[in-house]
Amino acid sequence: MVLFGLGIAGVAAAYFLGFFPGSKPVANTGPSPVVSTSPAVTPTDIPLVKADLVSIPGGTFRMGRNDGQPAERPEHEVTVEAFRMDRTEVTNAEYYQFVEATGHKPLPADWVNGKPLEGKENFPVRFVNIDDVQAFAAWRSKRDNVQYRLPTDAEWEYAARNGSDSDLYPWGDDFRSECAWTDQPNTEPAQVGTHSCPDKWGVTDLIGNVYEWTGSKAYLYPGSGGTVKESKEPRYMIRGGSAFSRSSGDAAITSTSRPDVAGSTRDKELGFRLVTK
Secondary structure: OOHHHHHHHHHHHHHHHHOOOOOOOOOOOOOOOOOOOOOOOOOOOOOOOOOOOEOOOOEEEEOOOOOOOOOOOOEEEEEEOOEEOOOOEHHHHHHHHHHHHHHHOOOOOEOOOOOOOOOOOOOEOOOOOHHHHHHHHHHHHHOOOOOEEOOOOOHHHHHHOHHHOOOOOOEEOOOOOOHHHHOOOOOOOOOOOOOOOOOOOOOOOOEEEEEEEEEEEEOOOOOOOOOOOOOOOOEEOOOOOOOOOOOOOOOOOOOOOOEEEOOOOOOOEEEEEOOOO
C-alpha cells in the first residue's frame, strides 16, 4: 500500500511538472490586458507611384541664346524627335519603391532610417548621381516594360521652351515668381508640381526646385569659342536651376541655362526626371 501511494504521488507530480503533453500549467501573468479601441500608431506608408508622362511632339526650335552665358551661345537650330517626359521630377516616394525592390545603396543623404522623412514623400529625390539614376531607369524600365532614360540636353530645352515657340521660360518670355520655386533663402525644394507653371504640354518644375540631370556629356554648341573643362571623369549637362537659384542678375536661371557637373556628383540641389519614346 505504501508503494502504491508513492506511485500515485509520483504520477501526480509528473503531471504538474509538465511531463505529460498539454499538462504544463500556464503562468499567471497578472490581469488580462485591456484592448484599446484607438487606432494604432504606425509609420507613414510610402504611396505607390506610377510613371506619369506627357507626350511631346517632335520639331525644330532655337536652342541657346546669343545674349546668355558662354555655355548658352551661340543660338542655333536643333531638331528633336517626339518623346514622352515625366510630368514632374522623380519623387522620394518612387525612388523609395526602387530602393525597396533592389536594395540599392547609397541612400539619399536627407533620408532617415532608410526612408524619406514623413511628409517629404512627394518632394523631388536628391543626392543621386549618374550611376544611381541609371540604376533607377533600368529598374523602372523593367517594371513598366518601357525603355526609360535621361533626356538629352536638347530634349530638355525643347520641352522647357515650348518647342518651336522657343520661349525663354516654360510659361513665356517673362519671369513670373509664382511659376517657379526659386529665389529661396536655402536649397530646400517644394513638393513637386505645387509651385510651378507648366509648359504648354503640362510638364512642371522645369525651372527651379532642383537641377535635373541630362544624359548629355558636357559639350559646346557649334560655333562656340569656349572650351570644355578637362576632367578625370565624364561631366554632364544639368538643367533648370534649384530653389536657391536667382531669377535676376547676370546668372539668372532660364530655360537656356546649362552648367555641367561630374557624373559622380550627389548634391542637395540635384534631382532628375526621365523620358522615353
